[in-house]
Amino acid sequence: MNTQELQEAFLKLYGKPAEALYFSPGRVNLIGEHTDYNGGFVFPCALSFGTYLLCRKNDDKVVRFRSLNQKEYVEVALDKLQTPHPKSWINYPMGVFDQFIKRGFSIPFGLDQLIWGDVPNGAGLSSSASLEVVTGYMLNDVFQTHLNRVEIAKIGQKAENEFVGVNCGIMDQFASANGEKDHAIFLDCNTLDFELVPVKLEGVKVLISNTHSPHKLDSGAYNQRVAECKKAVELISKVRPIQYLAELTEADFKEVESALASDPVAHKRARHVVSEVQRTTDAVKSLKAGDIDKFGQLMNASHVSLRDDYEVTGLELDTMAEEAWKIDGVIGSRMTGGGFGGCTVSLVKDEAIDSFIEKVGAAYQAKTGLKPDFYVAEIGNGACRLKLGE
Template sequence: MKEKLYSAFIGKYGDGGDIRMYFAPGRVNLIGEHTDYNGGHVFPCALTLGTYGVARKRQDSKLRFYSMNFESIGIVESDLNDLVPDKKAGWTNYPKGVLWAFKERGYQMDCGMDVLIYGDIPNGSGLSSSASLEVLTGVMLKDLYGFEVSLPDIALIGQYSENNFNGCNCGIMDQFASAMGKKDHAIFLDTNTLEYEYAPVKLEDAKIVITNSKVKHSLVDSAYNDRRNECERALKELKEVTDIQALGDLTEEEFEKYKEAIKDDVCRRRAKHAVYENQRTIHAEAALKAGNVEQFGKYMNESHVSLRDDYEVSCEEIDVLVELAWKIPGVIGSRITGGGFGGCTVSIVKNEAVDTFIEEVQKGYQEKCHKKAEIYVVDIGDGAHRLS
C-alpha cells in the first residue's frame, strides 16, 4: 500500500523534496449513539480501515489535493489565503476546513502543500470517513509544520472545522476515536469532560462484523442537525425544573421524574433516547469489562430499538439488516451505528456463526430490499499516526 501511494504521489506531483505519509482510521461505535453532543458517554473503537495521506510542503501558498478515490475529479487547487467553503471544492472542503481551523487557533502555515489521499472506508457508510480525513489533515499539519498540538486537540479542531466550516453540528466522538484509537481497545469517553479510558475488547470466540446497507447518508443534508436542535429545546425546558447542564447528567429515574417539563412529544422522545442511551453505554462498558459479552449484546439490541423508535434515525433497510441479524443463532447483538439515516450496522457474532451470518444477511437483504449488502469482519486498530 505504501509503495502504491508513494508512486501515485510522484506520478501526480513529481519527485524530490521531503515526502511524508500518514494514516488516520475510521471508527465504529459499539454503543452510545447521539450521546456525544448531549454530554453523555460513547464507546467507539478505531478500525484498521481508514484514510491514507501523502504530503509535501511547497515553496508557495498553493494547496493541491488529489484523491485516488475520485480520480475523475483530478487535482483540486486552492490557496492558503482563500480558505472558504465552496461546493465546487467537493471533498477538499474537509482538509481545507481543518487548515482554516488551525489558522483560527493562531497556527500559521508559511507555505502550501501537495496532498494525495486514498481511503478504504466505504464512502457514506457511517464509519466516519470525513472525521478520518479531518484528523489525518491535523496530524499532517502537526508533523509537516512542527506545530505543538496534542491529539485530543487535533480531534477538537476537526470537530470545530466540521461544525463551522462544513456546517454539520457533529459531536466529538468520531474525531476523538480516529485520533486516540488503540489496537484491540474501545474508548470509553465522557464527552462532557473528555475524560476517557481504554477498555480491552476481549471477544475470544466472537468477531465484530460491520454490514454496509449501501444506503448513503449525508449528515449535513439529513435530519441530523434537527435532532440536535430538538435535544437542545428539551434541555432548555428541563433546566427550568432541575439543575443540569446536559441531558447526559440525568439518570433514567430523574428523566421520568422531570420529563413532563418537555412540552413537545417529539422533543421528549429525543431526550429520552439521549438519557437512556447514555446510561446503557455506562452499563454496557461495565458488562464488557466484567467479561459479560452476552449482556453487552442485549444493550446493543436495546440501543437499536431506541434509535429506531425514539430518535428515529434508522431507515427501512437498516431495520431489515438488524432484524435479519437478530434471528441468526450466534448473533450476540446488532444495531445501527453512526449518525443514521443509512450507513452500517455493527454486530457481535460468534465465530462459528460468522459464515452463516454473511450468507443469511446477504440473501435476506437482497430478497427484502433488492440491494447487495457489503459485510466486513473488522479488526480494532491504532489511532492516527505518521507512517514510517
C-alpha cells in the same frame, strides 16, 4: 492499494516524491449513539482501515488537494484557505487548515497532497473524521505546532461544525485520533475523560454490515436531531437547569419529563439520550466482567431506541438488524454511526459468521433490493506517521 502504490501515484501526479506519509483510521461505535453532542458516554474503537495522506512542501504558495477517491482536484492559494468551496469534499480538510489558522498558526509554504482512503464513503464509519484527523495530524507534524491528540480531535470536530456545517459531536474524531489496537474508548464527551478498555472477545468477532444505503449527515436530518435535543434541554431547564441531556439519570428524567409534555418529539429524543447513556455505562461494565451476552442485549436495546425514540434508522438499517437477530450465534446487533443509512455492528460467534453473511445478506437484498457488504472488524491504532518506502 498499498502505500508503495500510493507513493508511485504521488510521483506520477506531482513529478517529485512525497516527503511524508500519514494515516488516520475510521471507527465503529459499539454502543452510545447520538450521545456525544448531548454530553454523554460513547464506546467507539478505531478500525484498521482509514485515510492515507502523502504530502510534499512546495514554493508555489498554494495547497493542492488531490484524492484518488474523488474526481475533483482543487488548488487553493494560501490566502484563500479559509474560504469554503460549495459542496466540495475539500471542505473537510480545508476546515482543518482554517482551524489551525484561527488558532494563530501560520501556513508559510504550500503543500502538494495526495489522499486515499479505504473507509467506505457514506457507510457511517467516519470517513470524514478520518480525513479531518489525518489532515490535522499532518499539519501538526509538518508545522511543528506541538498539539496533542485531544486537540487534534477538537480541531477536526470544529472543522466539521463550522466549515462543513454538520453539528457533530467529538466521538468520531476522538476515536480516530486516540484509538489503540484491540481496545475501545470509553469516552465522557462532556469532560473528554476517557478509558481504553480491552476488547477481549473469545470466540466472537465484531462484524460490520454495510447496507449501501448511504447516510448523508449534511442533508439536515442530523442537525435537526441536534436542534430537537437543544429544545428538550430548554424545556427541562425550566424545572431543573441542565446544560446537557446526559446530566440526567433515568430516575431524574422520570421526575422532569412532564416538562416535555408540550413537545412529544423532544420528549422521545431526550428519552433515547438518557437511556442510551445508561446502556453505554452498563455495556462497558458487562464487557469488563466478561458478560458478552448482556453487552449484546444492550446493543439490541440501543437499536430499538434509535429506531423508535430517535428515529434515525429506516428500512435498510432496521432490516439488517432484524435479520441479524434471527441468526443463532448473534449476540447483539445495532446500527452504528449517525444513522439514516450506513452500517450495523454485530457481535457474532465465530462459527456463525458464514451463516450470518449468507442468510442476512440474502434476506436483506430480497427486502431492499440492495447488495450488502460485510467486514470482520480489526481494532487498530489511532493517527500516526508511516515510513516512506514500505
